[in-house]
Amino acid sequence: xxxxxxxxxxxxxxxxxxxxxxxxxxxxxxxxxxxxxxxxxxxxxxxxxxxxxxxxxxxxxxxxxxxxxxxxxxxxxxxxxxxxxxxxxxxxxxxxxxxxxxxxxxxxxxxxxxxxxxxxxxxxxxxxxxxxxxxxxxxxxxxxxxxxxxxxxxxxxxxxxxxxxxxxxxxxxxxxxxxxxxxxxxxxxxxxxxxxxxxxxxxxxxxxxxxxxxxxxxxxxxxxxxxxxxxxxxxxxxxxxxxxxxxxxxxxxxxxxxxxxxxxxxxxxxxxxxxxxxxxxxxxxxxxxxxxxxxxxxxxxxxxxxxxxxxxxxxxxxxxxxxxxxxxxxxxxxxxxxxxxxxxxxxxxxxxxxxxxxxxxxxxxxxxxxxxxxxxxxxxxxxxxxxxxxxxxxxxxxxxxxxxxxxxxxxxxxxxxxxxxxxxxxxxxxxxxxxxxxxxxxxxxxxxxxxxxxxxxxxxxxxxxxxxxxxxxxxxxxxxxxxxxxxxxxxxxxxxxxxxxxxxxxxxxxxxxxxxxxxxxxxxxxxxxxx
Amino acid sequence: xxxxxxxxxxxxxxxxxxxxxxxxxxxxxxxxxxxxxxxxxxxxxxxxxxxxxxxxxxxxxxxxxxxxxxxxxxxxxxxxxxxxxxxxxxxxxxxxxxxxxxxxxxxxxxxxxxxxxxxxxxxxxxxxxxxxxxxxxxxxxxxxxxxxxxxxxxxxxxxxxxxxxxxxxxxxxxxxxxxxxxxxxxxxxxxxxxxxxxxxxxxxxxxxxxxxxxxxxxxxxxxxxxxxxxxxxxxxxxxxxxxxxxxxxxxxxxxxxxxxxxxxxxxxxxxxxxxxxxxxxxxxxxxxxxxxxxxxxxxxxxxxxxxxxxxxx
Numbered sequence: 001x002x003x004x005x006x007x008x009x010x011x012x013x014x015x016x017x018x019x020x021x022x023x024x025x026x027x028x029x030x031x032x033x034x035x036x037x038x039x040x041x042x043x044x045x046x047x048x049x050x051x052x053x054x055x056x057x058x059x060x061x062x063x064x065x066x067x068x069x070x071x072x073x074x075x076x077x078x079x080x081x082x083x084x085x086x087x088x089x090x091x092x093x094x095x096x097x098x099x100x101x102x103x104x105x106x107x108x109x110x111x112x113x114x115x116x117x118x119x120x121x122x123x124x125x126x127x128x129x130x131x132x133x134x135x136x137x138x139x140x141x142x143x144x145x146x147x148x149x150x151x152x153x154x155x156x157x158x159x160x161x162x163x164x165x166x167x168x169x170x171x172x173x174x175x176x177x178x179x180x181x182x183x184x185x186x187x188x189x190x191x192x193x194x195x196x197x198x199x200x201x202x203x204x205x206x207x208x209x210x211x212x213x214x215x216x217x218x219x220x221x222x223x224x225x226x227x228x229x230x231x232x233x234x235x236x237x238x239x240x241x242x243x244x245x246x247x248x249x250x251x252x253x254x255x256x257x258x259x260x261x262x263x264x265x266x267x268x269x270x271x272x273x274x275x276x277x278x279x280x281x282x283x284x285x286x287x288x289x290x291x292x293x294x295x296x297x298x299x300x301x302x303x304x305x306x307x308x309x310x311x312x313x314x315x316x317x318x319x320x321x322x323x324x325x326x327x328x329x330x331x332x333x334x335x336x337x338x339x340x341x342x343x344x345x346x347x348x349x350x351x352x353x354x355x356x357x358x359x360x361x362x363x364x365x366x367x368x369x370x371x372x373x374x375x376x377x378x379x380x381x382x383x384x385x386x387x388x389x390x391x392x393x394x395x396x397x398x399x400x401x402x403x404x405x406x407x408x409x410x411x412x413x414x415x416x417x418x419x420x421x422x423x424x425x426x427x428x429x430x431x432x433x434x435x436x437x438x439x440x441x442x443x444x445x446x447x448x449x450x451x452x453x454x455x456x457x458x459x460x461x462x463x464x465x466x467x468x469x470x471x472x473x474x475x476x477x478x479x480x481x482x483x484x485x486x487x488x489x490x491x492x493x494x495x496x497x498x499x500x501x502x503x504x505x506x507x508x509x510x511x512x513x514x515x516x517x518x519x520x521x522x523x524x525x526x527x528x529x530x531x
Numbered sequence: 532x533x534x535x536x537x538x539x540x541x542x543x544x545x546x547x548x549x550x551x552x553x554x555x556x557x558x559x560x561x562x563x564x565x566x567x568x569x570x571x572x573x574x575x576x577x578x579x580x581x582x583x584x585x586x587x588x589x590x591x592x593x594x595x596x597x598x599x600x601x602x603x604x605x606x607x608x609x610x611x612x613x614x615x616x617x618x619x620x621x622x623x624x625x626x627x628x629x630x631x632x633x634x635x636x637x638x639x640x641x642x643x644x645x646x647x648x649x650x651x652x653x654x655x656x657x658x659x660x661x662x663x664x665x666x667x668x669x670x671x672x673x674x675x676x677x678x679x680x681x682x683x684x685x686x687x688x689x690x691x692x693x694x695x696x697x698x699x700x701x702x703x704x705x706x707x708x709x710x711x712x713x714x715x716x717x718x719x720x721x722x723x724x725x726x727x728x729x730x731x732x733x734x735x736x737x738x739x740x741x742x743x744x745x746x747x748x749x750x751x752x753x754x755x756x757x758x759x760x761x762x763x764x765x766x767x768x769x770x771x772x773x774x775x776x777x778x779x780x781x782x783x784x785x786x787x788x789x790x791x792x793x794x795x796x797x798x799x800x801x802x803x804x805x806x807x808x809x810x811x812x813x814x815x816x817x818x819x820x821x822x823x824x825x826x827x828x829x830x831x832x833x834x835x836x837x838x839x840x841x842x843x844x
Contacts, residue, residue: 054613056565056613056806057569057613059569062582064569064570064572065568065569136581137570137578138570138571138574140575140578141575192582195615210794211613211614211615212613212802250695252790254679254683255694255695255790258687258694261687262690264695264696418805420562420563420805420806420807423563423567424562424567427567427576450573458572
């Protein structure tokens with residue numbers, strides 16, 4: 001017979017086990033501290049991801065595509081980067097000092113970092129990497145104010161600019177074009193890098209690349225996080241829980257969906273919005289990629305072209321029901337679009353301007369449109385809208401804008417090409433007036449400079465002393481309050497002078513298998529710290 | 532026969548030269564450049580010019596063509612811009628997939644076409660009508676659509692076959708077959724339709740001839756009359772059609788490769804076109820064109836085997 005004391009102890013034991021057992025799964029849920037400690041880098045197998053397009057290049061300096069950016073962010077680090085709220089945080093550079101005259105930046109690098117080839121990261125590598133980015137590829141314009149980059153110690157780099165340049169850290173942090181840190185031997189190459197030369201410091205290294213089939217990234221076992229911050233945005237402590245990530249390029253959307261449902265991949269990118277209905281009740285998780293793209297049109301404003309006329313551009317704005325355009329582009333699903341006159345996303349709290357275009361954006365005003373057309377001396381010459389069939393939402397966007405402008409008395413003709421063909425036409429001075437596009441998420445004003453600044457590559461012919469002055473002020477705006485003022489003024493001016501025709505925010509649609517844990521939606525797909 | 536073959540091969544050279552000019556011009560007239568694909572639309576003209584110079588695309592078109600042709604005649608198709616490999620190697624590795632689908636698809640089409648065609652010609656009546664209707668329906672169905680339907684039905688709803696990918700025959704024959712089964716079925720079912728009509732029409736004509744009637748009157752078994760006497764004579768138009776069907780199967784294979792995400796020649800050409808990978812596209816088009824011409828030559832030579840009256844001069 002059980003004694004009383006023994007009974008009490010046994011009861012306590014069983015009760016404790018029961019309570020503990022029930023609590024254990026909660027503690028081990030992804031995202032909790034215990035879960036993170038229980039997981040180890042490389043403890044999970046290969047993660048398979050299905051993007052829709054292959055990367056056209058793996059040379060990070062030259063790259064201008066979103067897909068290559070996403071892949072290479074797993075491989076390369078930059079000096080500084082963005083956190084979850086798009087603030088600059090340390091990365092390869094653990095700290096930096098700005099001189100009193102704000103023209104000299106001294107970066108101190110994280111010690112003991114190693115490249116994927118085992119070589120240590122030194123100041124010479126950073127100097128060579130910055131020099132490569134300054135001389136070729138996409139970041140040349142953003143890094144133009146830099147006059148010299150020098151190593152003043154094994155782990156110290158000094159960057160000198162020709163004037164106070166508040167956007168320098170943004171230029172070094174932006175993921176596209178990424179100013180990646182690479183070994184000097186590869187940074188010195190003036191030709192496009194080949195796959196064996198893709199060597200970074202990120203949590204994953206390139207193992208195999210079959211350009212039209214897959215990119216296999218393997219966990220970099222020598223990885224040491226340069227930052228002690230928790231994982232955030234594109235930086236912090238990035239852990240490769242999966243031993244490998246295989247990006248399998250699958251062009252056909254139905255195949256991406258079926259492959260996801262069958263378990264061929266754990267994550268499918270860029271699915272048609274109509275698939276949300278198909279996925280209901282399945283063992284996968286639909287993801288609305290909220291911070292994705294801003295739909296819009298680049299405008300040919302060269303002298304002699306119809307849209308060189310400001311009243312005509314203003315007439316277009318007064319003619320359009322922007323919500324309707326977004327609805328058509330998003331296949332009618334409200335979860336995927338958001339009318340917004342701001343160039344920045346609501347999450348970018350220091351840059352977002354909810355009142356941008358107030359009274360102008362999304363306020364169709366036929367009387368004002370007619371008055372503007374009269375002022376422009378518009379005599380019915382058709383505007384050529386160039387769009388493409390590679391991105392269905394751009395095609396839909398162009399179709400609806402064309403319809404609305406025609407109704408307002410502005411004649412349009414649609415030219416539908418494939419993306420490279422459309423790009424070629426865009427580079428011509430004539431033959432087009434409006435170019436349907438989507439501006440993928442822009443972390444900084446710098447990214448908008450190529451779209452809305454006077455004579456920007458994507459606003460050919462646009463001239464505006466007011467906008468030029470504001471961009472000069474932005475370059476010198478180190479004070480947060482001053483920066484906020486300038487950023488708001490620029491966004492207001494966009495709606496007055498229309499160097500670019502923003503339509504509104506459009507989200508993408510991805511889906512992940514339920515087995516993929518701890519995945520957090522961001523403006524790109526990140527597969528580090530994903531269990 | 533040897534003289535005929537020599538003459539045809541000489542003609543092949545001329546066709547090949549025309550093909551090279553046409554493929555080169557078509558590819559370049561599409562506009563755009565690999566530089567604008569790599570750098571993006573926002574790239575500066577200077578950056579594009581610099582990359583075009585690296586790829587030799589800054590030269591006038593005639594100069595580019597002569598350079599390319601001089602390489603090709605020496606057996607060098609150039610270096611692919613996006614595939615990270617010589618074009619000849621890229622074609623070889625991708626062609627294995629396309630050849631697998633096309634040949635198995637051809638087998639599927641042959642089985643369906645011959646059995647349905649003979650069956651319809653012999654049974655006539657409702658059977659004949661059904662075969663004609665089904666074959667006409669199949670031939671207007673796009674490969675892309677049937678491939679998608681098979682994907683959803685046999686890879687998702689009834690998960691029998693893999694959704695995508697390819698395993699080489701030499702590595703695992705069973706897995707190879709499972710991976711090419713659906714794409715081959717998609718193209719074979721469609722091309723089986725026209726083949727069935729060709730076989731049916733040929734059989735109907737020969738079954739009404741005197742020598743078939745004589746063979747029957749002699750008391751030859753029905754099987755021998757149909758297969759040895761009637762079918763052999765009916766084969767001549769079928770052989771002509773086989774060349775066309777092979778070309779159609781090749782085109783169908785290209786569509787199926789996209790649906791089933793197979794790394795074949797069709798997908799390679801599509802990607803090359805979208806990326807403006809000129810060397811790969813030119814080499815690929817030239818290769819496919821040469822293949823089609825060779826298949827037609829084989830078809831011409833096959834006439835002699837099917838019909839002893841055919842002579843080559």
